[in-house]
Amino acid sequence: MKPRNKFEKAVLEQSKHLRPITKQQSKWAFRECIDHFTYRLPKGRTTCIDCGHSWVMNKQRETCTCPHCRAKLQVKETYERKLQQKQYFTLLTTCGEFQVLRMFLLIVGMEKGYKAQTSIIEIGQYWWNMQGRKAVVAIQRVLGHYVDTFSYYSPMAIRNDNEAYQHIAYSPIYPKFKVTDILRRNGFKDNFYGIVPTQLIPVLLTDSRVETLLKAGSTDHLRYFLGNKRTFEELWQ
Ligand SMILES: [Zn+2]
Numbered sequence: 001m002k003p004r005n006k007f008e009k010a011v012l013e014q015s016k017h018l019r020p021i022t023k024q025q026s027k028w029a030f031r032e033c034i035d036h037f038t039y040r041l042p043k044g045r046t047t048c049i050d051c052g053h054s055w056v057m058n059k060q061r062e063t064c065t066c067p068h069c070r071a072k073l074q075v076k077e078t079y080e081r082k083l084q085q086k087q088y089f090t091l092l093t094t095c096g097e098f099q100v101l102r103m104f105l106l107i108v109g110m111e112k113g114y115k116a117q118t119s120i121i122e123i124g125q126y127w128w129n130m131q132g133r134k135a136v137v138a139i140q141r142v143l144g145h146y147v148d149t150f151s152y153y154s155p156m157a158i159r160n161d162n163e164a165y166q167h168i169a170y171s172p173i174y175p176k177f178k179v180t181d182i183l184r185r186n187g188f189k190d191n192f193y194g195i196v197p198t199q200l201i202p203v204l205l206t207d208s209r210v211e212t213l214l215k216a217g218s219t220d221h222l223r224y225f226l227g228n229k230r231t232f233e234e235l236w237q
């Protein structure tokens, strides 16, 4: 979709300045967003499928630490040799004047005896300006059997928001945030209190009542009211 106005044009232009994901961020995603296993054969031969190292573990246990890569592993007794894991994750950052939530898909291929292969695909971003106006820049979603089916080779472009992007916004978020001054001034303290970023960020930029609740530390109320918009309106007369 072509930008329909000045705002979307500015967002699309700014989106070309996003940096590639850092080593530290992709390391975090690998470590925290997927499961880590060692595959144990009934006789005790055990293989860490993160790094490929194998050793003998005489007694079956639930968890262990890989003696080679030090990963904490769940022990699975199995003859399986391969595993593919997929998980979305997000990063909160800024770009120009905008607050940005970047969305990624992590795909990890694991096979006994080899080091795990990681690839990370950026699905797109939510953008908010200082007034809380939103735009989505992303690859194309295709309607399929699953909510989250995308056309991975389509270009990053302005897209209509939809449940596929919304779904990904709920994924684990990298714990180091980059936040605009305006969001800080409105009371954001590096914590979403269990509220999805795509809900908290725009209301914090547009609704001073949210700022008041947050600054008063009434985060339970905030969470409750955001889930019940009408109650929120009624009680705040
Ligand atoms: Zn530029």
Ligand SMILES: [Zn+2]
Pocket (backbone or CB within 6 Å): 048, 049, 050, 051, 052, 053, 066, 067, 068, 069, 070, 071
């Ligand atoms: Zn290992």
